[in-house]
Amino acid sequence: MLKTSLSRRSLAGGLVGAAAASLAGCSRAAQPPAAGAAESGRKPGLDGALLGQGVELASRLPQLRSMIVARDGQTAFERAFRGPSLDTPVNIKSASKTVLASVAGAAIARGELKLADRIAPILGPRVPASADPRVQQITVEHLLSMEAGLEPTSGPNYGRWVSSPNWVAYALSRPFVDEPGGRMLYSTGTSHILSAVLTAATGRSTLDLARDWLAEPLDVQIPSWSRDPQGIYFGGNEMRMSPRALLRFGEMHRNGGMSGQTRVLPATWVEDAWRSRGGRSPYTGYTYGLGWWIQESAGQPVYFAWGYGGQMVYVLPSLDLTAVMTSDPDARGVTGHVQALHALMDQTIVPAALRGA
Template sequence: MPTLARRSFTLALMGGLAAPLLLRAHPLRAQTDAVADLRRAALDLPQLHAILVQRGDEVILAEAPRGRGLDRAANIKSCSKSLLALLLGTAIARGEVPSLSARLGDVAPDLIPADATQGVADLTMNDLVTLRGGLQGTSGGNYGAWVSSPNWVAYALRQPRIAPNGGRMIYSTGTTHVLGAALVTATGTTLRDLARERLGAPLGIDIPDWTRDPQGFHFGGNEMALTPQAMLSVALLMRDNGRYGDAQVIAPDWVTASRQVQTRSPFSGLGYGLGWFLSDTGWIIARGYGGQVIAAHPDRGLALAITSDPTQPARSEGYFGALMRLIDGPVLALA
C-alpha cells in the first residue's frame, strides 16, 4: 500500500477517459460528493483519531485529525480478540490444534487449576473463540480484580458458571486469554511470535511486544498495538478471503466460517462468529474499547480501519453506534 500522509485523502476517479465530458461529469461529481460527505461525517466525530477507507485497490480516505497519526501504533484493545481468532485458524490448519471441537482438557490440561469450575475441561476451542465459555465474565466491572490476580488463566477458570458450555455469548477477555494460553501450549511458542510469524510477516506489518500476565502469557484479547495502516491490512485480509497480495495467509474456509453467526452480542445485537462481529448489512468487524475498528465488506469490496480515543467509552448506543451509522451510511455509499 502506498505511503499515506497525515491529514490527507485520495479520491480515485472512475470512468472512461474517452467518454465525453458531459457524460462523465455527474457520476464523477457524485463520487466526489460521496467522499466529501464521508470525510465531513468522520471528522465531526470528536473521539475519532484516524480513519482509513479502501475501495478495491484504492485508498479513498486517509485522515488522522487527532491522536498518533496513520503510521504510529495505537492500542487496538479488543480488536486483539479477532486477531487471536485468526491465529487459532492457523493452528488448526497446521494440525497443532486438532479442530474447533478440541477440548481445553486435551489441548492444554496443565492450564486447568485443581479447583477450577466444573466443566471447564470440556470447553472447546469453539466455545472459547465465540465467547460462550459459560463462566462469569472478567470484563467490565470484574476486570480490575482479574488483572490484579496472581494467575489470570486460573482466575478465569474459577469463575462461577452462569450458562452452559457453548450457551449464550458472555463477553469476557478472560475467555480469550485462556484461548491464547491454550494456543501457546499447543504450538510451543509465544503469542507474540505466533502473531509476528503468521500475521505480521505475510502482511508486512509490525506487531510490537505487548502485556504479559504473571505466568508470562501475552494478553490474549487486549493491549496489542497496530498502526492504522496495519489495521487496514488486516481488514483487506478479511475482505479478500484470507489472501493478501499473492499469499494465502489464512485458509479460505476459516474466513468463511468466521462469517457465520454463532451467537449474538447482548449489547449491540450484532452477530458473532469466530472472533468477529457480523452486521446484518454485511460487515465483518473487529471492535475494541474506545472505538477501535477493523472492518471489511467483501461483497462491496470495502475495507476500513478506525482508531479512536482509547480512554473514552464507545457504547453501542453511543459512540460505537455513531461509528456503525458511519460505516453503514457514508462508507457503504461509496461502493
C-alpha cells in the same frame, strides 16, 4: 444498519438517529488534522459527495484519530485527524480478540489445533483443581465464539480479574452461568484462555505466533504487548497495530485469506469465522462468529472488529469495501462515539460504495 433491527431507517430514529445527533453536536472547533496528515485523492468506485460528507462528519468527532477507506484494494481516503500517524502502532483494545482469532485460525491450518479440541488436556496443570468439572467440556471453538459458559471477566469483573495473581486460573475458576456451547458471554478472560491454549499447544509465545503467522506475511509490525503474571501474552486486549496495518489485516480477510499472492489464512477459515454461531450480544443485538462481530450496514452484510473507545475494522465483501477507524483508547466522558462511527458507515461510507458501484 449496525443495529438490532436490520431494516434501513432515516437519520431521525433508532441507533443511527442517536449517532447522527452525536455527529451533529460535534464542535466545528475540533482540532484540525495533524501536521503532515496523509490524505489520498478519491478513487473511482465511491460517490465523492457522500464520501466527502462522511469525511466532514468524521473530522468533527474529537475522539476519532484516524480513518482509512479502501474500495477493491484501492485506498480512497486516509487521514490521521489527530494523534499518531497512520503508520504508528496504537492500542487496538478488544479488536485484539479478532487478531488473536486469526492466530488461532493459522494454528488450525497448520495442524497445531482443531476447533473441536478440548482445552483442558492442552492446558494441563494450568487448569485449577478447584475448577468446575464442566471446564473439561470447553473446546477451542467455544473460546473463539464466546460460548465457554464461564462467568465473564469483562465489565464490572474486569478489575478483579487483572488484579489476580493468575489470570488463566482465575478465568477458568469462574462459576458457569451457562453450559459450554450455550449463549454468547463476551469475556476478555475467555480470549486470554485462548492465548494460553495457543502457547501450550505450540510451545511458542502468542507474540511469536502473531509475528510469524500474521505480521510477516502481511508485512506489518506487531510490537510486544503486556503479559499476565505467568508470562502469557494478554489475549484479547492491549495489542498494538497501526491503522495501515489494520487495513491490510481487514483486506486479507476480504480477499479470503490472501494478501497479494501470499496465502495467510485458508479461505475456509475466513468463511467459518464469518459464520454466526447464533450467539447474540444482549447489549447490542449483534451476532458473533469466531472473533468477528456480524451485522448489516445499509442492508449489506458487515463483519467487524471492535475495540473499546472506537478501534474498528469494517469489512464488507459484497461491496469490496474495507474501512478502519482508530480512536483515543483512553477517552472518558464521550458518549455515543462508537454509535457515531456506525452512523458514518451506515449513512455515508456504505451508501457511497453503493452509489459508486
